[in-house]
Amino acid sequence: MTALAQRPANPVVGESVVHESADLHVTGAALYTDDLTGRLTGLLHAWPVGSPHAHARVTSLRTEPALAVPGVVRVLTGADVPGVNDAGVKHDEPLFPTEVMFRGHAVCWVLADSLEAARLGAAAVEVDYEMLPALMTVEEAIAAERFQGARPVMTRGDAAAAMAGAAYVFSGETTMKGQEHFYLETHCSIALVDESGQVFVHASTQHPTETQDIVAHVLGRPAHEVTVQCLRMGGGFGGKEMQPHGFAAIAAIGATVTGRPVRLRLNRALDMTMSGKRHGYHASWQVGFAADGRFVALDATLTADGGWSLDLSEPVLARALCHIDNAYWIPDIVVHGRIAQTNKTSQTAFRGFGGPQGMIVIEDIIGRCAPLLGIDAAQVRERNFYSPGQQTPYGQEVRHADRMPRVWDQLMTSATVDRRTAEIAEFNASHRHTKKALAVTPVKFGISFNFTSYNQAGALVLVYKDGSVLINHGGTEMGQGLHTKMAQVAATALGVPLDVVRVAPTRTDKVPNTSATAASSGADLNGGAVKAACEQIRERLAEFAAKRFGEPVDAVRFEGGTVRAEGSAAPPMTWAELVDAAYYSRVQLSAMGFYRTEGLHWDPVTVHGVPFKYFVYAAAAAEVEVDGFTGASVTRRVDIVFDVGDSLSPMIDLGQIEGAFVQGAGWMTMEELVWDERPGQGQGRLLTSAASTYKLPSLSEMPAVLNVSLLEAATEDGVVYGSKAVGEPPLMLAIAVREAIRDAAAAFGESGASVDLGLPATPEATYWAIEAVRGGVRDGGVTTLRRPT
Amino acid sequence: MTRITVTVDGTRYTDDVEPRTLLVQYLRDRLGKVGTVVGCDTGNCGACTVHLDGRSVKSCQLLAVQTDGHEVTTIEGLANGATLHPMQEAFRDCHALQCGFCTPGMIMQAVDLVTENPHPTEAEVREGLEGNLCRCTGYHNIVKAVQQGAGAMSGGQS
Ligand code: FES
Ligand code: FES
Numbered sequence: 001m002t003a004l005a006q007r008p009a010n011p012v013v014g015e016s017v018v019h020e021s022a023d024l025h026v027t028g029a030a031l032y033t034d035d036l037t038g039r040l041t042g043l044l045h046a047w048p049v050g051s052p053h054a055h056a057r058v059t060s061l062r063t064e065p066a067l068a069v070p071g072v073v074r075v076l077t078g079a080d081v082p083g084v085n086d087a088g089v090k091h092d093e094p095l096f097p098t099e100v101m102f103r104g105h106a107v108c109w110v111l112a113d114s115l116e117a118a119r120l121g122a123a124a125v126e127v128d129y130e131m132l133p134a135l136m137t138v139e140e141a142i143a144a145e146r147f148q149g150a151r152p153v154m155t156r157g158d159a160a161a162a163m164a165g166a167a168y169v170f171s172g173e174t175t176m177k178g179q180e181h182f183y184l185e186t187h188c189s190i191a192l193v194d195e196s197g198q199v200f201v202h203a204s205t206q207h208p209t210e211t212q213d214i215v216a217h218v219l220g221r222p223a224h225e226v227t228v229q230c231l232r233m234g235g236g237f238g239g240k241e242m243q244p245h246g247f248a249a250i251a252a253i254g255a256t257v258t259g260r261p262v263r264l265r266l267n268r269a270l271d272m273t274m275s276g277k278r279h280g281y282h283a284s285w286q287v288g289f290a291a292d293g294r295f296v297a298l299d300a301t302l303t304a305d306g307g308w309s310l311d312l313s314e315p316v317l318a319r320a321l322c323h324i325d326n327a328y329w330i331p332d333i334v335v336h337g338r339i340a341q342t343n344k345t346s347q348t349a350f351r352g353f354g355g356p357q358g359m360i361v362i363e364d365i366i367g368r369c370a371p372l373l374g375i376d377a378a379q380v381r382e383r384n385f386y387s388p389g390q391q392t393p394y395g396q397e398v399r400h401a402d403r404m405p406r407v408w409d410q411l412m413t414s415a416t417v418d419r420r421t422a423e424i425a426e427f428n429a430s431h432r433h434t435k436k437a438l439a440v441t442p443v444k445f446g447i448s449f450n451f452t453s454y455n456q457a458g459a460l461v462l463v464y465k466d467g468s469v470l471i472n473h474g475g476t477e478m479g480q481g482l483h484t485k486m487a488q489v490a491a492t493a494l495g496v497p498l499d500v501v502r503v504a505p506t507r508t509d510k511v512p513n514t515s516a517t518a519a520s521s522g523a524d525l526n527g528g529a530v531k532a533a534c535e536q537i538r539e540r541l542a543e544f545a546a547k548r549f550g551e552p553v554d555a556v557r558f559e560g561g562t563v564r565a566e567g568s569a570a571p572p573m574t575w576a577e578l579v580d581a582a583y584y585s586r587v588q589l590s591a592m593g594f595y596r597t598e599g600l601h602w603d604p605v606t607v608h609g610v611p612f613k614y615f616v617y618a619a620a621a622a623e624v625e626v627d628g629f630t631g632a633s634v635t636r637r638v639d640i641v642f643d644v645g646d647s648l649s650p651m652i653d654l655g656q657i658e659g660a661f662v663q664g665a666g667w668m669t670m671e672e673l674v675w676d677e678r679p680g681q682g683q684g685r686l687l688t689s690a691a692s693t694y695k696l697p698s699l700s701e702m703p704a705v706l707n708v709s710l711l712e713a714a715t716e717d718g719v720v721y722g723s724k725a726v727g728e729p730p731l732m733l734a735i736a737v738r739e740a741i742r743d744a745a746a747a748f749g750e751s752g753a754s755v756d757l758g759l760p761a762t763p764e765a766t767y768w769a770i771e772a773v774r775g776g777v778r779d780g781g782v783t784t785l786r787r788p789t
Numbered sequence: 790m791t792r793i794t795v796t797v798d799g800t801r802y803t804d805d806v807e808p809r810t811l812l813v814q815y816l817r818d819r820l821g822k823v824g825t826v827v828g829c830d831t832g833n834c835g836a837c838t839v840h841l842d843g844r845s846v847k848s849c850q851l852l853a854v855q856t857d858g859h860e861v862t863t864i865e866g867l868a869n870g871a872t873l874h875p876m877q878e879a880f881r882d883c884h885a886l887q888c889g890f891c892t893p894g895m896i897m898q899a900v901d902l903v904t905e906n907p908h909p910t911e912a913e914v915r916e917g918l919e920g921n922l923c924r925c926t927g928y929h930n931i932v933k934a935v936q937q938g939a940g941a942m943s944g945g946q947s
Binding site: 018019022023025028030031032035038181182183232233234235237267480651652658659661662690691698699700702 | 822825827877881915918920921922
């Protein structure tokens, strides 16, 4: 085992501990960005003037009427930008646009003494527009060939030649809608200027360094004049990876031009109208199967609905391509990727980051083709699992491929899938208007940022004279428990109790050049850096202690807050005593740690390389009951088996699995983004712009039974203390719920029908799927191009 | 402006407020009680839940003037000094929170539920907290916490 993965005796990692901010959360004392407003004097509030059109050119802008509104102090326009008028990293996101690209796109921002004055001021600003034609759907954009960014192609072998030899060839299309993050805390930034003219921004951001970079380039200043701090976020889910930068930049411009602190907080309607969401995808595919249900070839084109600007669409697409195989060996394959430009919000990162979209395509193919093959879908899945030694289509060996069948078998047993499948068949035979189904789906998810450079992290660990320890690292806390895990890593590495360690809020002036807290990699990367920093300090202290004990350095042990030397008769010292003595002997008690993931390389043009350190394996079995009159479904029971390696913090990890699963099930069964797509006055309006119209999972949609177990004996060599990532992969386990709904819908018709089911599989979509099978549709919208005669 | 006198977390306040001021605005902006947060603005998420004379209300759906002469308890007034309320303790120990943004509202709603029904079944907990949304936890641990908290509130073993 590597030194990185090796745990010492009695480690603090692996213990179930409460969230490090739990006391603050249950008492209401935890602060989020907007909670700071009351602590600032002279605060200004910002409000946007949003475009009422989906696509238009701004022909004139009159801000004077706003200045006549009492309390309005300033209207920020493009003329106030001292640096670059751009809020993105692709230079396609003007902060103050002259061509508005979606309904709600901010043309300018009003600053006022009160929020109300800012809103009244924004209503008073006069803007003239010249309407331009808008494209609202990915299908329209495909027809108009309006694409943006790279068009990568992932290829292995010769799909066309292989397809020619396949027993079965099918073709079809798969579409899925996007998803609103609905982090409970909306976007918020507060900017201030300090006595030396430096800019300080409190931001609800998953990527403080990039927020800093963009604020700096908008202000035309070097990065060292801008500090970004994130205390914590009330949820992020990817929605605060790229999206906060422009809001932070507006607040920063406001603070520099007025000299007063500026608060920009979106209310829920603004947040939903203005901020990017999960990409909807369109896929067209042709697939070849052997007679036994094994994949022979796949030829697919994935088109992302990118919204108006590129944002993170390219890396999201790369991850979609890298997950279209899910857990399956597809010998010959070609997948084309492209990004449609539509007049909607700039779609962005969302938990899974394209992985779910890619995976859903192959699972949809299996769900619809299995009945046409005459083979049970679960068997098609199992037969196609990777074998050890095989490679993904992008050329990476599937490390630990044997874990997939291990997870699968454990789940089949723990969920008693065979027995329950038989019971369900009996139930369905005797119930005409209600049908049940049980579906099992796997997940294989690659861990690391596809873009190799991002796989680095820094940490600054400070040990004070009294022995207390303060950790600074580059990761942000959005509820996922990263800070808790980092405290456990530090306590383990230093051999001290957990309460000796505290984690400081994330700040760019403590740890520079950090990566986004994203890609499920927060604990892997920052944990590596925290451990590296702690070990430097421990080594210095070990050397010092060895002299005091008169024993060799490698005899010194740090454990549970005491330090001793093996074989020494001298009494152990407490950690605090040792630190105190070391200070007076001028031993350095702080250290900067750095970590980079080894062995990665990636070519985004050829879509080839080793982008991932390892894969996470998991599977879910979901049982649903569907009502034939309404299409409404109830999830009765879900069983999950998940490979987290050796968990750093089991209670935290279980919480992540449960939460991600429910979030995924929300996307796939009830959350529906609806834009007004018809040309005319309403075009481009997000019709589901509040929790009253956008249906989020609530307690009543929770599965009646949810059993989660972790795979045993799953140490991941080469990751901090043998653990694995957990943030994103469980979201995709919810595919099992949609597949179960599909099977239940099929049970309303004659056996063996293929079912085309919408995503989300809302009651309405399910109802129409049931109606189709009742009406005798048996092909599930799939065209059979060849089958054995 | 309308003058109101209201007791919040045990302290009496007399203030002039605009009649249209929402209770949550009054709590956050005037009294600095930022433990109560706003999630949705539309009465759907329950993040802003507080107690009005001991019963739960969504403070984004109530005007400050409606609390004139009444008693409001927020999450900040629930603990007894340094001793957590049993429901707070249960949420902490059951890991019934991740980002924590829904937590104050969830706890206030849970306390109200248990006040009305000291021994709620799992189904009753689900129904009783239906109006509070959590985007992080998937609710599983929240149900566990409410049942544990209910046990502790009725003097049983937690
Ligand atoms: S903010 Fe009051 S219910 Fe959501
Ligand atoms: S813990 Fe984040 S919303 Fe509930």
